[in-house]
Amino acid sequence: MEITFYKYQGTGNDFIMIDNRQETFAKNDSRLIEKLCDRRFGIGADGLILLENDAETDFKMVYYNSDGNQSSMCGNGGRCLVAFAKQLGVIENTTTFTATDGLHHATISDDGIVSLQMKDVDNVNIEEDYVFLDTGSPHHVQLVDDLKNYPIKEKGAEIRYGKLYGQAGSNVNFVHQNDTDTFSVRTYERGVEDETLSCGTGVTAVAIAMKATGKTDSNEIKLNVEGGKLEVSFKEISGKYMDVFLKGPAAFVFEGSIGV
Numbered sequence: 258m259e260i261t262f263y264k265y266q267g268t269g270n271d272f273i274m275i276d277n278r279q280e281t282f283a284k285n286d287s288r289l290i291e292k293l294c295d296r297r298f299g300i301g302a303d304g305l306i307l308l309e310n311d312a313e314t315d316f317k318m319v320y321y322n323s324d325g326n327q328s329s330m331c332g333n334g335g336r337c338l339v340a341f342a343k344q345l346g347v348i349e350n351t352t353t354f355t356a357t358d359g360l361h362h363a364t365i366s367d368d369g370i371v372s373l374q375m376k377d378v379d380n381v382n383i384e385e386d387y388v389f390l391d392t393g394s395p396h397h398v399q400l401v402d403d404l405k406n407y408p409i410k411e412k413g414a415e416i417r418y419g420k421l422y423g424q425a426g427s428n429v430n431f432v433h434q435n436d437t438d439t440f441s442v443r444t445y446e447r448g449v450e451d452e453t454l455s456c457g458t459g460v461t462a463v464a465i466a467m468k469a470t471g472k473t474d475s476n477e478i479k480l481n482v483e484g485g486k487l488e489v490s491f492k493e494i495s496g497k498y499m500d501v502f503l504k505g506p507a508a509f510v511f512e513g514s515i516g517v
């Protein structure tokens with residue numbers, strides 16, 4: 258059997274996109290999804306996303322990490338799926354779609370910049386040397402010295418599998434402040450079990466955490482990630498964060514078919 262796929266990337270966080278509107282994809286076959294995401298034996302990606310029909314909105318997003326397991330919200334994946342929906346002719350330049358954490362509104366410009374509304378954030382757990390919050394996926398946020406040389410995979414895995422987060426684990430973001438409103442971020446991703454070049458829910462968590470801890474006064478924050486640049490904006494009222502938007506490029510890379 259042949260599977261037709263489309264490969265996208267958003268600031269280097271890369272995804273296999275499959276049009277599953279006809280419901281032909283074996284969505285419970287985690288071994289198949291893991292193999293498709295494998296960089297040596299498959300197409301290679303940080304995750305796989307199905308675009309499906311939805312009764313209430315333009316389409317539904319179903320997200321899997323590269324380990325083959327379905328997971329929580331993926332911000333960069335959501336941005337790339339908007340670009341894919343446009344390529345398929347499912348939407349034009351604005352959309353509302355359904356994901357695991359609820360409805361998302363988004364716009365896409367003609368040059369492929371996607372602005373995606375993320376879920377509101379009501380709880381920000383501020384601890385002495387880290388912050389934990391859920392921006393659609395769980396995120397640990399920690400400022401570190403010498404981010405460039407920091408052992409992201411080793412330290413990220415320690416925190417992800419450590420006693421703080423139990424069985425479910427967490428994504429782990431290491432951060433350096435560059436300027437009053439600009440931060441560099443490197444992320445260890447749960448379900449990829451390695452550093453990725455960018456994490457959309459991760460930079461969203463960093464932006465909110467930096468505001469919540471007084472590292473910045475800005476509501477429009479620039480995030481430099483290994484794969485490029487992103488922006489996060491929000492409104493804050495009494496410690497609640499709403500109208501949260503993640504903005505940046507989403508690009509088609511190639512398409513093909515693979516025998517399985």
Ligand SMILES: N[C@@H](CCC[C@H](N)C(=O)O)C(=O)O
Pocket residue numbers: 270322328329330331332333334394395428446447448449455456457458459
């Ligand atoms: N890369 C994603 C995050 C994907 C989900 C994460 N790995 C998890 O399972 O929590 C993003 O851009 O947000």
